[in-house]
Amino acid sequence: MSSHEPLVLGIETSCDETGIGIVRGKSLLANEIASSVAEQARYGGVVPEVAARAHLEAFYPTLDRALATGRVQLKDFDAIAVTRGPGLAGPLLVGTGGATGLAAGLGIPIYGVNHLAAHIAVDSLEHEPEPTIALLVSGGHTSILEVRDINSDIKQLGSTFDDAAGEAFDKIARILGLPFPGGPHLDRLAREGDRDAIDFPRGMTLFADEQERGAKEFSFSFSGLKSAVARWIEKNPQLTDSERANVAASFQEAVVDVLTAKAFAACKRTGIDRLLIAGGVAANSRLRALASERAERAGVTLTIPTPELCTDNGAMVAALGALAVRAGIAPSALALDVEPGLPIAAASN
Amino acid sequence: MKRALTIDTSTARTIVGVVENERVIWSDFVEGATSHGGALGELIGKAQGLADVDHVIVGMGPGPFTGLRVGIIFAQGFAKARAIPCIGVVSLDAIAYSQELSDETVISIDARRKERYWARYEKSGARISEISVSKSELVPSGVDDQLPTPLGLARAANNDRSIRREPLYLRKPDAALAPLANIHLRELRFFDLGEILAIERELFPDPWSLGQFKEELSFSPRLRYYIVLEDRAGETPRIAGFAGIAFTGPNEPVDIHTLAVAKEYQGRGLGQRMLDHLVEKARALSASSILLEVRDGNEPARALYAKNGFTEISRRVGYYARFGDALVMEQKLDNPSTSSGGDA
Numbered sequence: 099m100s101s102h103e104p105l106v107l108g109i110e111t112s113c114d115e116t117g118i119g120i121v122r123g124k125s126l127l128a129n130e131i132a133s134s135v136a137e138q139a140r141y142g143g144v145v146p147e148v149a150a151r152a153h154l155e156a157f158y159p160t161l162d163r164a165l166a167t168g169r170v171q172l173k174d175f176d177a178i179a180v181t182r183g184p185g186l187a188g189p190l191l192v193g194t195g196g197a198t199g200l201a202a203g204l205g206i207p208i209y210g211v212n213h214l215a216a217h218i219a220v221d222s223l224e225h226e227p228e229p230t231i232a233l234l235v236s237g238g239h240t241s242i243l244e245v246r247d248i249n250s251d252i253k254q255l256g257s258t259f260d261d262a263a264g265e266a267f268d269k270i271a272r273i274l275g276l277p278f279p280g281g282p283h284l285d286r287l288a289r290e291g292d293r294d295a296i297d298f299p300r301g302m303t304l305f306a307d308e309q310e311r312g313a314k315e316f317s318f319s320f321s322g323l324k325s326a327v328a329r330w331i332e333k334n335p336q337l338t339d340s341e342r343a344n345v346a347a348s349f350q351e352a353v354v355d356v357l358t359a360k361a362f363a364a365c366k367r368t369g370i371d372r373l374l375i376a377g378g379v380a381a382n383s384r385l386r387a388l389a390s391e392r393a394e395r396a397g398v399t400l401t402i403p404t405p406e407l408c409t410d411n412g413a414m415v416a417a418l419g420a421l422a423v424r425a426g427i428a429p430s431a432l433a434l435d436v437e438p439g440l441p442i443a444a445a446s447n
Numbered sequence: 448m449k450r451a452l453t454i455d456t457s458t459a460r461t462i463v464g465v466v467e468n469e470r471v472i473w474s475d476f477v478e479g480a481t482s483h484g485g486a487l488g489e490l491i492g493k494a495q496g497l498a499d500v501d502h503v504i505v506g507m508g509p510g511p512f513t514g515l516r517v518g519i520i521f522a523q524g525f526a527k528a529r530a531i532p533c534i535g536v537v538s539l540d541a542i543a544y545s546q547e548l549s550d551e552t553v554i555s556i557d558a559r560r561k562e563r564y565w566a567r568y569e570k571s572g573a574r575i576s577e578i579s580v581s582k583s584e585l586v587p588s589g590v591d592d593q594l595p596t597p598l599g600l601a602r603a604a605n606n607d608r609s610i611r612r613e614p615l616y617l618r619k620p621d622a623a624l625a626p627l628a629n630i631h632l633r634e635l636r637f638f639d640l641g642e643i644l645a646i647e648r649e650l651f652p653d654p655w656s657l658g659q660f661k662e663e664l665s666f667s668p669r670l671r672y673y674i675v676l677e678d679r680a681g682e683t684p685r686i687a688g689f690a691g692i693a694f695t696g697p698n699e700p701v702d703i704h705t706l707a708v709a710k711e712y713q714g715r716g717l718g719q720r721m722l723d724h725l726v727e728k729a730r731a732l733s734a735s736s737i738l739l740e741v742r743d744g745n746e747p748a749r750a751l752y753a754k755n756g757f758t759e760i761s762r763r764v765g766y767y768a769r770f771g772d773a774l775v776m777e778q779k780l781d782n783p784s785t786s787s788g789g790d791a
């Protein structure tokens with residue numbers, strides 16, 4: 099059976115990771131990543147031009163590693179899938195440029211895919227696709243999606259009005275003097291703190307009326323929380339180590355409490371009893387713990403892909419491409435343009 | 448190699464051509480492409496004679512970075528897919544080879560921000576200078592704002608000097624680097640020399656050897672003072688830069704023997720920080736002035752010293768052997784001990 103499954107190359111360059119994945123049908127053959135995060139750390143955040151330069155340098159070496167790991171040759175591929183948005187324009191263009199060059203040289207179809215949909219599609223490497231609610235949380239996105247069919251029916255129920263969750267983590271980590279990228283460091287520090295020590299606000303959880311609830315029930319805002327943390331630190335300038343840990347733990351609790359509460363509310367509202375959490379923040383230990391606790395209580399099946407498949411990677415793009423090939427979806431034109439602000443409704447193509 | 452697919456995206460025009468020897472088999476372009484991505488796909492979809500292409504030639508710039516990268520990565524992808532070579536060439540050279548030059552000529556293109564990319568060419572089209580980016584008013588006039596052609600790209604690939612592996616960025620990314628919170632200045636220790644040699648080799652065309660460093664340090668602390676900047680932000684400290692002076696006695700000049708900042712730490716005021724420290728040290732030693740030599744072509748260093756009140760007092764022709772002249776620069780110190788007759 100395996101030889102008739104489509105062999106798909108997946109290319110992901112929407113932010114600072116150069117991801118190349120290889121998927122045959124639903125099996126993962128390779129998932130190689132080169133990250134410019136160390137370089138970005140010098141700038142205290144992702145700088146598009148720095149990321150784009152790094153993508154160009156890393157692109158073919160990463161591809162070569164993936165081909166070696168997957169034990170396949172370029173001429174064996176049936177299709178190429180590449181992220182065309184949403185993301186940073188300069189970095190996206192490197193990925194689509196490489197992908198179209200390869201596709202033109204090989205004479206095979208190319209699929210320009212949606213990055214958010216790819217985060218969800220990665221689960222098809224581990225489970226049969228089923229309707230699910232998806233919570234996507236990373237440095238770039240925070241959204242709740244209703245996924246009836248990965249290829250054709252994805253609806254965004256809500257997203258963030260300001261910072262992405264991972265961005266809020268990075269900013270608070272910086273205030274606490276933790277290195278960039280701050281998320282994992284903050285997670286570690288929070289384990290030593292008391293998450294109930296400080297009662298930080300939960301954004302967008304109180305609604306004046308049903309109309310406001312309808313508009314914001316599945317939306318997020320982290321700016322109020324961020325300034326509350328900054329104010330608290332201003333008032334307590336001489337933080338002891340344990341106070342620092344308490345700030346980290348209480349801040350983290352405020353974020354993951356809201357994330358999970360809204361995700362499970364979305365399950366209830368739509369009658370979908372599956373929840374998929376993906377994106378870099380899915381690696382957060384407290385988010386995982388609280389989500390599984392609440393999943394059990396709500397009778398919802400919780401899925402969190404393995405950490406390597408949660409963060410931005412090429413395998414998820416290849417997985418989505420393979421699903422598109424199997425569903426008989428028409429490929430993109432070779433004159434593929436990127437769309438940095440691509441909405442989720444355009445899940446594929 | 449016979450038939451080339453030629454691609455250039457270093458200007459607002461996306462150019463694709465198929466060239467066999469001196470004959471253009473097919474060529475077309477799209478004007479005013481912002482990203483070049485869609486235009487390249489469109490052109491390659493129409494191109495004729497692609498089946499027999501046995502190498503790819505791509506313009507590596509200089510030019511706007513975003514579009515440049517699209518052309519390069521596309522060309523490399525096509526070549527990789529076909530398992531044929533991909534040759535990068537200087538796009539400005541391709542412009543020269545696309546022209547009929549009447550004499551030695553400067554060729555330049557707009558680099559935005561009131562600057563131009565430029566180089567000097569001989570009549571044959573061969574480049575005889577480095578490629579620079581300079582303020583528009585400083586660039587000699589000549590052939591301005593022309594475009595490369597597929598034939599020009601193919602000709603450039605025949606000249607070793609025009610072949611280029613990396614994109615020609617000529618500028619750093621426009622981004623403010625995060626402040627360096629954990630940089631500490633301390634005196635150089637013997638076991639720093641390994642890291643220092645690596646920086647030396649990375650930066651200078653004529654690096655000092657380990658032996659030369661050892662000899663320098665053998666005069667320390669009576670006649671030499673060497674410092675390093677150490678970045679303690681990571682798990683193990685790293686040396687970000689180093690500098691050293693030689694001195695003899697009060698009312699004598701102090702000589703800056705070296706001042707270096709590792710590439711990845713440049714542009715963040717570390718050179719200034721070491722220079723400030725050395726000037727202070729020179730004052731503490733009651734020196735009359737500070738002297739240094741800088742390579743003529745080392746523009747960033749010359750700018751740093753000029754900003755700090757150093758003036759050029761002489762030129763040592765051929766001082767750096769194969770690497771050009773040295774400029775001797777000096778800063779006079781108003782040393783209170785000098786005017787009061789000296790008590791140091």
Ligand SMILES: [Zn+2]
Nearest residue numbers: 236238377410
């Ligand atoms: Zn992502």
